[in-house]
Amino acid sequence: MSQATESDVREDGIIESVSGPVVTARDLDARMNDVVYVGSEGLMGEVIEIEGNITTIQVYEETSGVSPGEPVEGTGAPLSVDLGPGMLDAIYDGVQRPLDVLEEKMGSAYLDRGVDAPGIDLEKTWEFEPTVEAGDTVESGDIVGTVPETPSIDHKVMVPPDYEGGEVTSAESGNFTVEETVVELDNGEEIQMRQEWPVRSQRPAEEKETPTEPLISGQRVLDGLFPIAKGGTAAIPGPFGSGKTVTQHQLAKWADADIVVYVGCGERGNEMTEVIEDFPELEDPITGNALMDRTCLIANTSNMPVAARESCVYTGITIAEYFRDMGYDVALMADSTSRWAEAMREISSRLEEMPGEEGYPAYLSARLSEFYERAGYFQNINDTEGSVSVIGAVSPPGGDFSEPVTQNTLRIVKTFWALDADLAERRHFPSINWNESYSLYRDQLDPWFVENVRDDWPETRQWAIDTLDEEAELQEIVQLVGKDALPEDQQLTLEIARYLREAWLQQNAFHPTDTYCEPEKTYRIMDAIKTYNDAAFDALEAGVPVEEITDIDAAPRLNRIGVQEDYNEYIDDLEDDITSEIREMY
Numbered sequence: 001m002s003q004a005t006e007s008d009v010r011e012d013g014i015i016e017s018v019s020g021p022v023v024t025a026r027d028l029d030a031r032m033n034d035v036v037y038v039g040s041e042g043l044m045g046e047v048i049e050i051e052g053n054i055t056t057i058q059v060y061e062e063t064s065g066v067s068p069g070e071p072v073e074g075t076g077a078p079l080s081v082d083l084g085p086g087m088l089d090a091i092y093d094g095v096q097r098p099l100d101v102l103e104e105k106m107g108s109a110y111l112d113r114g115v116d117a118p119g120i121d122l123e124k125t126w127e128f129e130p131t132v133e134a135g136d137t138v139e140s141g142d143i144v145g146t147v148p149e150t151p152s153i154d155h156k157v158m159v160p161p162d163y164e165g166g167e168v169t170s171a172e173s174g175n176f177t178v179e180e181t182v183v184e185l186d187n188g189e190e191i192q193m194r195q196e197w198p199v200r201s202q203r204p205a206e207e208k209e210t211p212t213e214p215l216i217s218g219q220r221v222l223d224g225l226f227p228i229a230k231g232g233t234a235a236i237p238g239p240f241g242s243g244k245t246v247t248q249h250q251l252a253k254w255a256d257a258d259i260v261v262y263v264g265c266g267e268r269g270n271e272m273t274e275v276i277e278d279f280p281e282l283e284d285p286i287t288g289n290a291l292m293d294r295t296c297l298i299a300n301t302s303n304m305p306v307a308a309r310e311s312c313v314y315t316g317i318t319i320a321e322y323f324r325d326m327g328y329d330v331a332l333m334a335d336s337t338s339r340w341a342e343a344m345r346e347i348s349s350r351l352e353e354m355p356g357e358e359g360y361p362a363y364l365s366a367r368l369s370e371f372y373e374r375a376g377y378f379q380n381i382n383d384t385e386g387s388v389s390v391i392g393a394v395s396p397p398g399g400d401f402s403e404p405v406t407q408n409t410l411r412i413v414k415t416f417w418a419l420d421a422d423l424a425e426r427r428h429f430p431s432i433n434w435n436e437s438y439s440l441y442r443d444q445l446d447p448w449f450v451e452n453v454r455d456d457w458p459e460t461r462q463w464a465i466d467t468l469d470e471e472a473e474l475q476e477i478v479q480l481v482g483k484d485a486l487p488e489d490q491q492l493t494l495e496i497a498r499y500l501r502e503a504w505l506q507q508n509a510f511h512p513t514d515t516y517c518e519p520e521k522t523y524r525i526m527d528a529i530k531t532y533n534d535a536a537f538d539a540l541e542a543g544v545p546v547e548e549i550t551d552i553d554a555a556p557r558l559n560r561i562g563v564q565e566d567y568n569e570y571i572d573d574l575e576d577d578i579t580s581e582i583r584e585m586y
């Protein structure tokens with residue numbers, strides 16, 4: 001955060017009352033959303049209401065011990081993030097203070113009161129290579145140079161969106177700190193590698209486009225049945241033990257995004273610790289570099305003050321937009337948006353606002369949609385194209401999806417991946433319930449799958465969906481009368497559906513090959529099961545008994561395609577064996 005760096009200090013106010021994270025001050029000269037420093041320790045807060053000469057502030061740090069009469073100092077600046085090289089590989093708290101710097105200053109990451117730390121290292125030098133030269137004309141947002149930020153990512157240095165632009169008078173290559181000027185313009189504007197942006201304002205873009213490309217996750221159930229678009233939105237509920245952590249790691253590792261921003265918001269300390277400890281260990285399977293080379297972590301655990309949950313969500317999305325502006329595809333994961341909503345509820349009740357459903361403020365839905373609205377596939381103002389995809393975890397208490405946060409989220413997002421504790425208990429992983437999940441991107445992404453995978457992707461997938469739907473209906477009858485009471489064709493459908501579940505939908509995140517499944521392989525597994533289906537129904541029609549058809553030796557080999565590296569050859573042989581074995585029966 002950069003709030004303290006340059007703002008003009010205004011008139012001090014006096015604390016009138018303290019109620020948890022909400023503090024009121026008298027006689028403070030401030031505007032809405034200004035950052036202020038509260039009390040003699042200078043705790044960071046943000047103005048959320050002004051009435052007459054009383055200003056209400058939500059404080060992003062623990063307020064115990066802060067008393068009426070202490071001073072409040074305005075900064076005259078809104079809550080902003082520092083943007084520039086050095087954000088990747090970083091782990092921040094909710095107000096963009098690097099945790100390692102805090103730890104050094106405080107001896108512990110969780111005792112951080114009144115400590116200020118810039119979001120990016122102001123002393124470190126970076127190797128800047130200009131992409132413009134004297135005489136070139138640049139406009140706001142244009143890329144003027146690059147910095148090799150990590151082995152995986154080139155950082156693009158851009159003219160800040162609020163600059164006018166003009167003719168370049170100098171552009172130097174060399175090693176600079178983020179505050180040194182690297183490009184000068186004829187109108188006197190000086191461009192540094194660092195820029196600031198207020199977190200509550202969306203960074204400008206030329207145009208938001210309809211997304212047409214999938215964010216490939218390498219997970220069959222997602223790419224095959226419930227794809228999310230690059231620039232799309234998804235919600236994922238996480239009942240305890242349902243495989244949420246593994247699913248999120250899989251997405252962070254395998255999603256074909258250039259950059260991952262992971263916002264840990266209000267989750268229990270040990271879960272966040274897991275992320276903080278795990279992520280730096282993970283390898284980017286595509287480049288072999290550290291996964292953190294393309295990842296920015298923002299960690300606000302449940303033992304940190306509730307108000308900071310809001311700032312961490314906004315900080316995350318602003319960082320994501322900044323990388324989008326460079327032309328990158330960014331995936332932002334927020335875990336969990338329910339904890340943010342709870343923070344809104346707490347602040348709202350302390351403000352004695354009229355409560356809405358289950359005590360959440362009436363503006364819950366507006367806030368959530370403002371956040372998800374910042375996702376999208378964009379044409380940027382510098383004519384590059386980039387995207388921000390947002391995947392928000394929700395934690396419905398007791399797994400009850402009818403509660404307000406889940407319901408409001410479902411109204412906004414276009415993909416829903418329903419993690420299911422029952423499936424997890426049955427060791428069906430990833431435990432994404434195919435009957436409850438959905439993706440509204442399916443149709444608009446079909447042309448991509450047709451062009452890049454197979455012509456009949458949509459038809460084959462529809463066959464799989466129909467078979468699984470039929471299974472769900474038949475299961476109800478089976479529960480009542482048993483499987484043997486079903487007609488033979490329905491028994492066969494159940495057998496085919498079982499293979500769809502076991503060979504196609506199930507995927508082992510811990511198997512070196514099965515952990516990632518390219519779209520071609522996703523198609524071929526589904527198609528191999530369909531080959532069995534078609535041959536089997538032909539045989540049934542010709543009078544072969546269902547037990548004989550389902551008993552063929554080759555069929556169980558379907559369950560091992562996932563772990564085959566040379567899957568094409570394996571599937572070719574398997575399809576031949578299945579059809580010839582069945583052909584021999586009649």
Ligand code: ADP
Pocket residue numbers: 238239240241242243244245246247424429430431507508509510
């Ligand atoms: P949660 O975070 O929801 O409590 P986890 O993600 O830690 O649950 O998953 C619990 C366990 O389930 C894991 O330790 C692992 O054994 C198993 N599991 C979850 N997802 C998968 C998967 N895709 N493949 C294999 N095992 C999985």
